[in-house]
Amino acid sequence: MMVEKKSVSRIVFEIINTLFMLLLMAACILPVLHVFCASFSDAAWVLGKSGVIWHVKGFNINGYKLVFQNKDIFSGYMNTFIYVVATTALGMFLTVITAYAVSRKDALFSNFIMFFISFTMLFNGGMIASYIIITKILGWYDSRLAIIVPSTLSAFNLILVRTAMTTVPSSLEESAMLDGAGRMTVLFKIVLPLIKATLATVVLYLVIAQWNSWFSAAIYLRNRGKFPLQLILKEVLITGDTTTTSVNASDYAGDTAIYKQLIKYCTIVISTVPIFIFYPFIQKYFEKGVMIGAIKG
Amino acid sequence: MSKKYVAGAVVTTPQKKFTKAKVKRDLRKNAVVYLMAVPAIVFFIVFSYMPMVGLLMAFQNFKPNLGFFRSKFVGFKNFTDFFSSIYFGRTIRNTLMLSILDLVISFPVTIIFALLLNEIKNIRFKRTIQTVSYMPYFISMVVVAGIIVDFCASKGVITSAVKIFTGSNQNLLSMPSYWRPIYILSGMWQGLGFGAIIYVAALAGVDQELYEAAAIDGANRLQQCRHITIPGISSTIIIMLILRIGSLMAVGSEKTILLYNPQIYETADIISSYVYRKGLLEFNYGYSTAVSMFNSVINFALLMISNGISRKYSETSLF
Known part of the structure; x- marks a missing residue:
């Protein structure tokens, strides 16, 4: 840029713009800060307070003690872990081999297969038909498979990986094949190391999607022992069902109403902390993913 | 294995792409490639295309115990019911x-x-x-x-x-x-x-x-x-x-x-x-x-x- 003298209107604009950005950041942070500070504060004070809470008052961890007595939170964490790991591992394997198959330009049918897959982005049978197929035909009602398998593959992820694979020079693969390498060797030893960033993005998509998922669990699962964390959270936060927790709170008998709110805040913090721990590391991959997706469109 | 790929490397773009001989050769040459796509094809058939077929339910008084084939067909009744509600x-x-x-x-x-x-x-x-x-x-x-x-x-x-x-x-x-x-x-x-x-x-x-x-x-x-x-x-x-x-x-x-x-x-x-x-x-x-x-x-x-x-x-x- 040239060195230009700033006009008065430019300076005014910059000040207003900066203020606007600060306000926007405050709007993003305040709800989170409110929940976080409230979770460590005195329950009665929190209940009586009507504005935004931006500092801790009467520091204590009583809420957390109550939440940790709730066995469901722990089993929810375990189940979510199982679902995330299984979906991601299976999903990545399937995505990678499929994307490789449909990225082969010399195979006559690869474009047709890609169309067959992409079409599912435009038209679908809807929630009810899928439900009937999964419960009545596959018989996966109350099965973990209903949570894991349907979320492994998506046309969108396949397009991302396929696009990345087409950027790998075919001469690399051809020379490896001349040396006697099979398709699988070429894929795993040559192609995949070259598209690591895209793969990381897809892993992230799969992990986040499964971590946040509650709806399929709500419709397919009956046994509480298989519920993922988000479904337990839904009960605590939305349905307002804190009974399982408060029953244990005999020490605080009579104060259940007061603690109900605190329990909600503590539950939110406990369930969201892992995301915030990983957030700085995953952020750049997410940005990258959005851009790859955009280029492909 | 590698010989096939060498032979196939000289793929030209002829006028007719899908002659019987070409398809046959392609299927042989790219058998592994197509095999890799099989799980995904099955996946999308089961989780995307079968639900599309399942849309037949929209024209039925669907009962899960009767299934798609024995549930009674009611024409557009479900649609008209919705349009008039x-x-x-x-x-x-x-x-x-x-x-x-x-x-x-x-x-x-x-x-x-x-x-x-x-x-x-x-x-x-x-x-x-x-x-x-x-x-x-x-x-x-x-x-x-x-x-x-x-x-x-x-x-x-x-x-x-x-x-x-x-x-x-x-x-x-x-x-x-x-x-x-x-x-x-x-x-x-x-x-x-x-x-x-x-x-x-x-x-x-x-x-x-x-x-x-x-x-x-x-x-x-x-x-x-x-x-x-x-x-x-x-x-x-x-x-x-x-x-x-x-x-x-x-x-x-x-x-x-x-x-x-x-x-x-x-x-x-x-x-x-x-x-x-x-x-x-x-x-x-x-x-x-x-x-x-x-x-x-x-x-x-x-x-x-x-x-x-x-x-x-x-x-x-x-x-």
Whole structure:
């Protein structure tokens, strides 16, 4: 840029713009800060307070003690872990081999297969038909498979990986094949190391999607022992069902109403902390993913 | 093994691609490739194409114990039932209202945010804004809904703020008139920063020399924005617009299901939440499939139309 003298209107604009950005950041942070500070504060004070809470008052961890007595939170964490790991591992394997198959330009049918897959982005049978197929035909009602398998593959992820694979020079693969390498060797030893960033993005998509998922669990699962964390959270936060927790709170008998709110805040913090721990590391991959997706469109 | 590939490496592009001999040779040469695609093909048949066949339910009085083949066919009865019920107008209106509000408010605000962000020249500050602004995107929908429920309760943070103007501290989620603002604003809280990433990237790709040239020609900032910045990111804007218009009637059900209640069905009930309620809570499979099929067909048509229009007038299209 040239060195230009700033006009008065430019300076005014910059000040207003900066203020606007600060306000926007405050709007993003305040709800989170409110929940976080409230979770460590005195329950009665929190209940009586009507504005935004931006500092801790009467520091204590009583809420957390109550939440940790709730066995469901722990089993929810375990189940979510199982679902995330299984979906991601299976999903990545399937995505990678499929994307490789449909990225082969010399195979006559690869474009047709890609169309067959992409079409599912435009038209679908809807929630009810899928439900009937999964419960009545596959018989996966109350099965973990209903949570894991349907979320492994998506046309969108396949397009991302396929696009990345087409950027790998075919001469690399051809020379490896001349040396006697099979398709699988070429894929795993040559192609995949070259598209690591895209793969990381897809892993992230799969992990986040499964971590946040509650709806399929709500419709397919009956046994509480298989519920993922988000479904337990839904009960605590939305349905307002804190009974399982408060029953244990005999020490605080009579104060259940007061603690109900605190329990909600503590539950939110406990369930969201892992995301915030990983957030700085995953952020750049997410940005990258959005851009790859955009280029492909 | 390798010999086959060597032989196949000299693939020419002849006039006829699919002769019998070529297909045969291709299947032999690329057997492994096709084998790799088999699991995915099975996957999409089972989870995408079989549900499409399952849309037959829309024309049936579907009973799960009778299955697709023995349930009674009722023609278009499920559709006419829906068209003549009060839910037809209401769910379509509510769905469209949310989409349109999103389109006229969130969509331009996201672009404006990206443009303003682009004017921040301090890189550190810019990164901080970005990091903070898309943090809410990573909070799960259930937790966001939980926070909304808490803030909109009768003693909640937002209710208390609203009380200053209205004097009432009634739970905001129990009043139909507050539903749309809550839905749209919470959506913006969650998606503004994240939605802006794509425009920020597009802005970074605009040639900086253009600005210098324009400045020399005496263009002020606003003129530069109008004639350089906006045209520079217009293809991105158009793609995003096609996507929005293509999904005008495809509003997801999760947030609605988490937050609504019978008191506010009047403004909150949308097509997808109605399908969920009718199908999975009331087990009215045939009827709810008809509603969902009606919705899918419209979504498909909208996407095709908006893509077609865009391809014709701006050379930018999804497919």
